[in-house]
Amino acid sequence: MDAQTLLKLLGEGTVQTLIMTLVGTLVSYMIGLPVGVSLITSSPNGIRPMPVYNKVMGFIVNVIRSMPFLILMIAFMPYIRILIGTGIGTAATTAALILAAWPFVARMVEQSLLEVDPGVIEAAQAMGASNMQIIRKVLLLEARPSLLNGAAVATITILGYSAMAGTLGGGGLGDIAIRFGHYRFQPTVMWITIIVLVVLVQIMQEIGIRVAAKLDNRIN
Amino acid sequence: MAENIISLQGVTKEFTTKSGPVVALRDINLDIERGDSYGIIGLSGAGKSTLVRTINLLEEPTEGKVLFDGRVLTGLKSKELNLQRRKISMIFQQFNLLMQRDAVGNICFPLEIAGVPKAEAVAKAEELLKVVDLEERAHSYPSQLSGGQKQRVAIARALASDPEVILCDEATSALDPKTTRSILTLLRKINEERGITLVVITHEMGVIKQLCNKVAVIEGGEIVERGPVKEIFANPKTKAARKLFFPDAGEREMPHVRTAVKNRLRLAFNEQTAYKPIIANMILEIGEPVNMLYANMDALLDEQKGQMVIALSDDKEIAEKQKAYLMKEGVNFTEIPEDSDYYDYPVNGPEEEVSE
Numbered sequence: 001m002d003a004q005t006l007l008k009l010l011g012e013g014t015v016q017t018l019i020m021t022l023v024g025t026l027v028s029y030m031i032g033l034p035v036g037v038s039l040i041t042s043s044p045n046g047i048r049p050m051p052v053y054n055k056v057m058g059f060i061v062n063v064i065r066s067m068p069f070l071i072l073m074i075a076f077m078p079y080i081r082i083l084i085g086t087g088i089g090t091a092a093t094t095a096a097l098i099l100a101a102w103p104f105v106a107r108m109v110e111q112s113l114l115e116v117d118p119g120v121i122e123a124a125q126a127m128g129a130s131n132m133q134i135i136r137k138v139l140l141l142e143a144r145p146s147l148l149n150g151a152a153v154a155t156i157t158i159l160g161y162s163a164m165a166g167t168l169g170g171g172g173l174g175d176i177a178i179r180f181g182h183y184r185f186q187p188t189v190m191w192i193t194i195i196v197l198v199v200l201v202q203i204m205q206e207i208g209i210r211v212a213a214k215l216d217n218r219i220n
Numbered sequence: 221m222a223e224n225i226i227s228l229q230g231v232t233k234e235f236t237t238k239s240g241p242v243v244a245l246r247d248i249n250l251d252i253e254r255g256d257s258y259g260i261i262g263l264s265g266a267g268k269s270t271l272v273r274t275i276n277l278l279e280e281p282t283e284g285k286v287l288f289d290g291r292v293l294t295g296l297k298s299k300e301l302n303l304q305r306r307k308i309s310m311i312f313q314q315f316n317l318l319m320q321r322d323a324v325g326n327i328c329f330p331l332e333i334a335g336v337p338k339a340e341a342v343a344k345a346e347e348l349l350k351v352v353d354l355e356e357r358a359h360s361y362p363s364q365l366s367g368g369q370k371q372r373v374a375i376a377r378a379l380a381s382d383p384e385v386i387l388c389d390e391a392t393s394a395l396d397p398k399t400t401r402s403i404l405t406l407l408r409k410i411n412e413e414r415g416i417t418l419v420v421i422t423h424e425m426g427v428i429k430q431l432c433n434k435v436a437v438i439e440g441g442e443i444v445e446r447g448p449v450k451e452i453f454a455n456p457k458t459k460a461a462r463k464l465f466f467p468d469a470g471e472r473e474m475p476h477v478r479t480a481v482k483n484r485l486r487l488a489f490n491e492q493t494a495y496k497p498i499i500a501n502m503i504l505e506i507g508e509p510v511n512m513l514y515a516n517m518d519a520l521l522d523e524q525k526g527q528m529v530i531a532l533s534d535d536k537e538i539a540e541k542q543k544a545y546l547m548k549e550g551v552n553f554t555e556i557p558e559d560s561d562y563y564d565y566p567v568n569g570p571e572e573e574v575s576e
Contacts, residue, residue: 117319
């Protein structure tokens with residue numbers, strides 16, 4: 001394979017990986033963030049305890065989290081195929097990513113919100129804040145730096161999942177590493193994709209740390 | 221007579237713990253009048269923090285009613301309760317400020333909750349920063365402020381919603397003595413100048429003396445004694461009250477006050493008698509010395525109050541003369557029986573109610 005073809009391949013793979021990762025992360029947060037918040041508010045010491053919901057949702061999250069991503073993806077592929085019409089490529093991989101990642105995101109969010117001082121929540125309640133106001137103005141705002149750090153970790157994890165999905169014809173950098181690096185014995189391609197992945201992870205982690213620190217008013 | 225702004229009627233609070241139910245409050249009846257600065261004092265675990273939290277229903281009573289300004293709060297829907305809560309502000313031992321907002325942002329918070337337009341809220345916050353003497357820290361974050369400054373921001377935040385009551389939960393317990401004094405002065409000013417009712421939870425007598433006109437002593441989840449601070453200070457009827465009001469007269473520091481001396485009297489001086497050299501005059505007139513075992517002067521708001529334990533002459537006749545002299549001078553006293561604890565007998569004699 002000449003350098004130009006390789007470059008084009010890598011460029012396409014990187015774009016696919018980034019799209020899968022970003023869309024996957026975004027949708028995972030659209031599901032995981034509300035679920036994470038609800039796990040906090042419905043807990044016995046939460047602002048609106050709902051023991052049954054808390055137990056059931058906690059159980060669902062744990063079940064999905066206990067399945068290794070590749071197994072989960074293979075197990076759910078038939079249903080994903082029914083749902084979106086295809087079992088391979090970036091669309092199918094993104095669906096699998098979301099399925100695997102939202103419970104992870106929910107737990108990350110839950111952990112971040114646990115760091116919010118219960119005294120501040122109590123103060124807001126004493127002021128007559130509604131539960132919705134407490135969630136929006138106290139929980140999410142006070143936990144913002146931790147939520148952003150968590151988001152960086154979640155994005156990187158989802159990037160890793162997307163690379164794994166490549167082994168099952170998922171597209172992106174993982175796909176290139178498997179198809180060319182492994183099946184066609186081209187170690188150079190393998191190592192180049194690894195390097196690209198490392199660079200992507202570094203960039204995401206740096207962005208996460210910097211944005212979180214910039215938006216944290218506790219440190220000055 | 222001012223009307224009651226807060227009224228607790230038969231309030232009981234039970235917590236369920238792993239080792240069974242625990243009664244934190246038992247049948248509390250308490251009326252707080254508009255404009256009062258009402259102290260609630262007790263040792264830790266007495267139930268005072270739970271008590272103050274039942275007033276704004278952060279703790280829902282297991283039994284009983286809570287009235288605010290004549291309105292029953294218990295059983296209100298959360299929407300209506302939230303509207304009432306805006307008139308009852310609260311300040312805390314740990315300040316409980318939002319760490320991600322600056323001083324102005326924190327003070328605006330209750331206004332935001334109430335839906336006040338932002339420009340109006342900011343203007344009010346800046347005005348309130350002047351009240352608490354912190355104008356120059358408007359855009360500092362809590363992590364950049366000292367404990368006293370944080371509590372000033374919290375007080376400004378409490379004032380923002382124009383409350384009728386401020387609940388102070390150990391508001392000075394995390395502060396050093398000098399800062400404590402300045403915060404208490406500020407709270408007293410707010411009480412006097414704005415007529416805002418204060419409910420002051422504390423374990424420190426000094427806070428009550430500097431800030432409150434009335435006090436309730438709470439022990440084991442029950443109010444054991446209550447009344448104007450001056451009266452309770454002059455004549456604490458229960459052992460719990462005496463222990464809180466005169467902690468340093470305890471047996472550990474002064475065993476001689478407790479038992480070793482005979483013919484002991486416990487004297488109480490009020491505004492009229494505190495400034496006169498009554499004991500010195502008595503010694504000169506009767507010509508017999510007295511043994512002074514304990515003495516303490518204190519300022520309650522602006523009044524002087526004193527406590528003293530003396531031992532009279534062994535000669536019965538002279539002792540009678542000494543007592544007659546004290547009575548003539550208007551000093552309240554009680555005889556402390558031999559071998560009994562200093563705390564066991566109130567000034568007006570053991571016949572009055574003494575709780576365990």
